[in-house]
Amino acid sequence: MDKNIFNKTIKDWQEKGYDILRLEQLYYKALLNNKKRVNIVAIAVIVIAILLFVVLVPKIFFSDKTVAVAKKDVSEKIEEFVLRIKCSYTDNTPVSNTPFFIYQGSEQIESKKTDGKGDGDVNLPAGKYTLKILDAKREIVLSADKEVEIVIEKYVSQPAKKETVKVVVKEPVKTEPVKQEEKKTVNYNEPKSSPFTFIRVNDKGYYEYKNEKDGSVLIYIPAGEFTMGSESGESDEKPVHKVYLDGYYIMKYEVTNKQYKKFCDETGRSYPSDPGYSGMSSYFTNYPDYPVVEVSWNDAKAYSKWAGLRLPIEAEWEKAARGTDSRTYPWGNGDPGTNRCNYDPGNYTEDGYKYTSPIGSYENGRSPYGCYDMAGNVWEWCSDWYGNNYYRDSEYRNPKGPSSGDYRVIHGGSWDNGAYGIRSALRGYGTPSIMYNPGGFRCSASE
Known part of the structure; x- marks a missing residue:
């Protein structure tokens, strides 16, 4: 309220006899309210000014520099x-x-x-x-x-x-x-170098080599991890666990009578005993392309050394047989039927053979890498000592089995076993010095 107006009003009210003290109170109250409104407006103006400064000033003064930095980053090509x-x-x-x-x-x-x-x-x-x-x-x-x-x-x-x-x-x-x-494309199914003679890449994509000493065909198994054991099998197949193996070679077929005879002739070792298969007289000399049997672990080790090879560790054998997808058999999880392997389907001869069969007879039973007869035909020696609880303490990388024991591991089952006994994860064992009728072997080699 203007002070002149206020004074004139005071004079008029005095002439009319109004309460002057009341009017002064109203004036100062109005003046106070007006100051509060001015303060609120001033604060609002200051806040708006700060916001404008924060938002607009960087764009006005620094936008060119920001763009320049971005362009600089984009222009730097990292090779x-x-x-x-x-x-x-x-x-x-x-x-x-x-x-x-x-x-x-x-x-x-x-x-x-x-x-x-x-x-x-x-x-x-x-x-x-x-x-x-x-x-x-x-x-x-x-x-x-x-x-x-x-x-x-x-x-x-x-x-x-x-x-x-x-x-x-x-x-x-x-x-x-x-x-x-x-730029070179690297094939990790191929070893970096090999002491063996290259033959071919098989239809499964894996490299095959010839060992000149005994004429065997070796398949290179690339380095990597696989799952070992079975939760649905025997107690010594548990627990299921991961194993990492370096690259290695393993025989495509079991060692034959012909190959073992060459070893015996060159070293003076005795020929194996005749297994007594009915209708298969003089088995060792008359059936050159059949797997050798009646050989002990000691015999198998001696042959391996002569051939410049070694027996596979248990983990190598199992990986070569079942690959990396935890399958039950070399061909997968389906039943053996009558055209996948030489085993006992119920009457021995339903699969075509009563006893052993020539190596490589079952095309449909090959492993993921192309190995034959890793289910049935003959049991195969591994280098490891057998340990019933070894899987509980097994090493992750290249496990070689217990440091000692009474028995050596065998794998694969034979012509004398049913479907359960030829599973890839099933573990057998035998005395190292004893020859077994359905027992043979295949060799391996390190990369």
């Missing part, structure tokens, strides 16, 4: 990175020979192992990759602006130790772009 694998236990003990694989999409483009210090380096073009270390997978995207560290932890066979794998993407290495024609 190559160093991928560093560091593998150690939590007590800093290096874990050497740890395999790691790098994929781009579904294609495996690199495979290496950590060195004695637990380190492994790979040069990679910038891009998106999948890294696999043992059975742990992590997807990584190479980045240019900073180091990226990926930690993969895995318990190993020693419960007290935890394996830690650190993957560090280092700062980019400026190199010349790799020419397309210089």
Whole structure:
């Protein structure tokens, strides 16, 4: 209210006899309310000004710089990175020979192992990759602006130790772009080098070689993990567990009478006893392409050494027989029927043979890698000592069985077993010095 108006009003009210004190109270009350409204408006104006400053000023003064930085980042082309694998236990003990694989999409483009210090380096073009270390997978995207560290932890066979794998993407290495024609496609079904003579790649995609010493055909089994044992089998097949094996070779067929005879003739070892199969007289000399029988573990080991080979460890035998998908039999999970293997379907002869059969007779019974007769025909010796509870304490990498025992492991069943007895996971055992009628073997070799 204007003060002049107020004074005039006072004078009029005095002439009319009004209460002047009451009017003064009303004036100052109105004046106070007006000041409050002014304060509220002032505060609102200040808040709006601050918001405008925060939102608009950066765009006005710094928009050009932001765009310039973005353009600069885009213009920097990253050509190559160093991928560093560091593998150690939590007590800093290096874990050497740890395999790691790098994929781009579904294609495996690199495979290496950590060195004695637990380190492994790979040069990679910038891009998106999948890294696999043992059975742990992590997807990584190479980045240019900073180091990226990926930690993969895995318990190993020693419960007290935890394996830690650190993957560090280092700062980019400026190199010349790799020419397309210089890139090589790596086939990890093929060994890096081989002491054996290459024959072919079989119809399942695996490399076959000839051992010149005994004429045997060997199939290369690539390095990797598989599931060992069976929860539906005997107690010594449990627990089911993962096993990692380095690459190795294993015979495509069982050792034949012909091959074993050559060994005996060259070394002076005695011929095996005749198994007494009815209608198959002089089995060892008259049936050269049939599997040798009546051989002990000691005999099998001696032959392997003579041939420049060795007996397979139990895990190698089982992987070669059933692959990596936990199948029951070499061909899958279906019943043996009468055209997949030589076993006892109920009357012995329904599958075509009463006793042993020539090696490689059952095309439909091959394993995932192309091995024949890994179910039925004859039991096959493995190098391991037998341990009823060994699977509880088995090592993860290349397990070689107990350090001692009374019996050696046999696998595969024979012509004398039914369907249950020829399962790939079923474990048998025998005294190393005893010859068994339906017992034979096949050899293997390390990469």
